[in-house]
Amino acid sequence: MRSRRWFAERNALMKQAQLTHHWSQLPRETVRRLQAAKLRRYLRDVVVPFSAHYREMFHQHGLEADQFRSLEDLERIPFTTKADLVNTPEHPQRSRDYILIPDPQVLARRPSTVLRALLNGRESVKRQFELEFRPIFMTSTTGRSADPVPFLYSQHDLGNLATAGARVMQICAAEHDFRLINMFPYAPHLAFWVTHYASTAFGVFTLGTGGGKVMGTDGNLRLMQKIKPDVLIGMPTFLYHVLQQAVEQGVRCEGLKRLVLGGEKAAEGIRRKLRNLAARLGSPNVDVLATYGFTEAKMAWAECPYPEEGQPSGYHLYPDLGIFEVVDAKTGVVLPDGEPGELVFTPLDHRGSVVLRYRTGDVIEGGLIHEPCPHCGRTLPRLIGKISRSSEIKSMQIDKLKGTLVDFNELEHVLDDAPSVGAWQLEIRKLNDDPLDLDELILHVHKLNDAPEDKLTRELNSRFLERTEVRPNRIVFHGADAIREMLGVGTLLKELKVVDRRPQKTADGRPLPAISPATPNSESVEAPL
Numbered sequence: 001m002r003s004r005r006w007f008a009e010r011n012a013l014m015k016q017a018q019l020t021h022h023w024s025q026l027p028r029e030t031v032r033r034l035q036a037a038k039l040r041r042y043l044r045d046v047v048v049p050f051s052a053h054y055r056e057m058f059h060q061h062g063l064e065a066d067q068f069r070s071l072e073d074l075e076r077i078p079f080t081t082k083a084d085l086v087n088t089p090e091h092p093q094r095s096r097d098y099i100l101i102p103d104p105q106v107l108a109r110r111p112s113t114v115l116r117a118l119l120n121g122r123e124s125v126k127r128q129f130e131l132e133f134r135p136i137f138m139t140s141t142t143g144r145s146a147d148p149v150p151f152l153y154s155q156h157d158l159g160n161l162a163t164a165g166a167r168v169m170q171i172c173a174a175e176h177d178f179r180l181i182n183m184f185p186y187a188p189h190l191a192f193w194v195t196h197y198a199s200t201a202f203g204v205f206t207l208g209t210g211g212g213k214v215m216g217t218d219g220n221l222r223l224m225q226k227i228k229p230d231v232l233i234g235m236p237t238f239l240y241h242v243l244q245q246a247v248e249q250g251v252r253c254e255g256l257k258r259l260v261l262g263g264e265k266a267a268e269g270i271r272r273k274l275r276n277l278a279a280r281l282g283s284p285n286v287d288v289l290a291t292y293g294f295t296e297a298k299m300a301w302a303e304c305p306y307p308e309e310g311q312p313s314g315y316h317l318y319p320d321l322g323i324f325e326v327v328d329a330k331t332g333v334v335l336p337d338g339e340p341g342e343l344v345f346t347p348l349d350h351r352g353s354v355v356l357r358y359r360t361g362d363v364i365e366g367g368l369i370h371e372p373c374p375h376c377g378r379t380l381p382r383l384i385g386k387i388s389r390s391s392e393i394k395s396m397q398i399d400k401l402k403g404t405l406v407d408f409n410e411l412e413h414v415l416d417d418a419p420s421v422g423a424w425q426l427e428i429r430k431l432n433d434d435p436l437d438l439d440e441l442i443l444h445v446h447k448l449n450d451a452p453e454d455k456l457t458r459e460l461n462s463r464f465l466e467r468t469e470v471r472p473n474r475i476v477f478h479g480a481d482a483i484r485e486m487l488g489v490g491t492l493l494k495e496l497k498v499v500d501r502r503p504q505k506t507a508d509g510r511p512l513p514a515i516s517p518a519t520p521n522s523e524s525v526e527a528p529l
């Protein structure tokens with residue numbers, strides 16, 4: 001006779017399948033109910049038994065997976081932060097505590113294991129567990145100042161990466177006969193690999209150039225002329241330089257349909273500039289779509305196409321693969337739909353490296369919403385509005401009295417939105433190179449048209465003061481090639497848009513009475529995508 005447990009198990013699996021098959025068309029309450037059920041199973045069967053870190057955390061806080069009945073219960077799990085994953089002298093291999101290591105004895109005792117062994121043989125079951133749990137792939141975070149944190153994937157995770165990637169293609173309305181050029185750098189970073197798995201899973205021709213560092217801007221341009229792509233995907237700053245150089249060289253590139261951006265913010269201004277450049281190459285009306293993702297999520301999300309005069313409708317999420325919460329960055333309290341706050345992510349099907357309630361440090365302006373998308377009609381959770389990184393709020397000593405917190409997210413938007421500004425770089429340094437003196441902000445600019453320099457300087461100063469509390473101490477104008485060199489286009493994995501050249505120590509090695517955690521060249525990059 002079939003036991004109650006068997007029926008309960010079958011019921012749970014059917015619910016899980018419903019969430020996966022109908023990921024883009026379920027109403028809010030159903031999504032939340034099914035997510036809560038999947039979370040409970042995931043914690044009970046996968047995370048708590050096999051994660052050293054969370055087993056200990058659940059034990060310490062008296063938590064049990066079966067107590068998780070609704071999504072509100074998620075709030076009982078303490079946050080995991082970036083700092084928790086970074087190695088310290090006492091814990092030189094900290095990220096290892098977050099890797100799932102299955103206990104063969106626990107697995108062997110499960111009725112489902114016994115049943116599968118009877119049906120398919122022990123070797124087959126062993127192989128299945130290997131595919132599920134054995135790490136075979138890795139990406140890492142890209143922070144230049146901190147040690148990169150490795151994130152491991154099993155075959156099971158690569159399956160999910162492909163699923164999430166194919167969904168990016170669907171959301172962006174890709175077509176199978178498109179030709180793509182993947183201009184993300186070849187590196188063990190999410191951006192390149194999610195694009196690779198996305199295109200192979202969706203089934204579309206893709207050429208990876210490795211970005212600027214492998215082939216240079218010229219090499220990318222040559223391939224664009226050969227391949228005649230429908231889609232370019234890469235970091236906005238790099239795509240901008242490739243298209244700008246194409247315009248300078250009088251190259252035609254007709255037939256571009258989408259520019260898909262990842263790894264950096266995509267301000268409305270930079271989208272407009274990219275659209276204009278594509279039009280000058282012979283491709284009017286391209287869709288410029290942004291994606292969002294991070295190493296710890298092992299996936300990325302995209303915007304769907306929207307009318308040129310309209311607004312993007314946000315990042316379309318996959319409710320079966322993870323849960324986003326938006327929390328008050330100061331108190332950590334979960335906020336209602338539509339309110340701005342910090343993004344917190346919990347996966348629902350990861351193996352390999354697993355972090356729960358991960359605080360991204362990214363602040364979403366319009367919050368999380370569940371209403372049907374006004375452009376594509378899908379009913380899935382979406383993240384609305386600009387994303388700012390809390391790591392890009394830097395402390396600066398602008399006057400003798402006190403430090404000022406400067407939001408570089410906002411400065412970047414001001415510059416990207418300024419119509420006469422092409423490429424730019426913000427440099428922070430010490431006045432007279434004296435480590436104890438005030439900080440100064442220098443703006444390096446390549447101007448786009450023949451606007452006189454003094455007029456543009458006045459205009460930029462007033463734009464800065466309108467939207468922020470600071471203005472640059474100096475604005476320096478450069479030619480296109482010079483600014484490319486300063487930014488490291490074609491030589492670095494990621495262009496240096498914000499460069500912090502303040503020394504961290506005095507000449508005799510004492511730490512400065514510093515007000516900033518930044519190190520030289522720490523332009524606060526997180527994982528691309």
Ligand SMILES: [Zn+2]
Nearest residue numbers: 304373375376
């Ligand atoms: Zn949509």
